[in-house]
Amino acid sequence: MENYVNYELTDEQWKRIQPLLPPENTGKKGRPRKDDRTMLNGMLWMNHSGAQWRQLP
Structure with missing residues (x-):
């Protein structure tokens, strides 16, 4: 599983x-x-990883 942190919004994006x-x-x-x-x-994270909803951290 890919690291969740890679897909967090930056403060500027937020x-x-x-x-x-x-x-x-x-x-x-x-x-x-x-x-x-x-x-x-x-x-x-869901969009980038292709994971199923039940795998959401």
């Missing part, structure tokens, strides 16, 4: 992407929100 995401507190009920950066890093 600064450019973060304003495009919805605000964290939307007032909606339901499942607690996860950290946006962590979730996006996971999606990038």
Whole structure:
């Protein structure tokens, strides 16, 4: 398995992407929100590795 760290966003990349995401507190009920950066890093890892969703670290 490839190293997960290779696909983490840099601080500079995150600064450019973060304003495009919805605000964290939307007032909606339901499942607690996860950290946006962590979730996006996971999606990038999945895209680059070709791993199955159950293999997500």
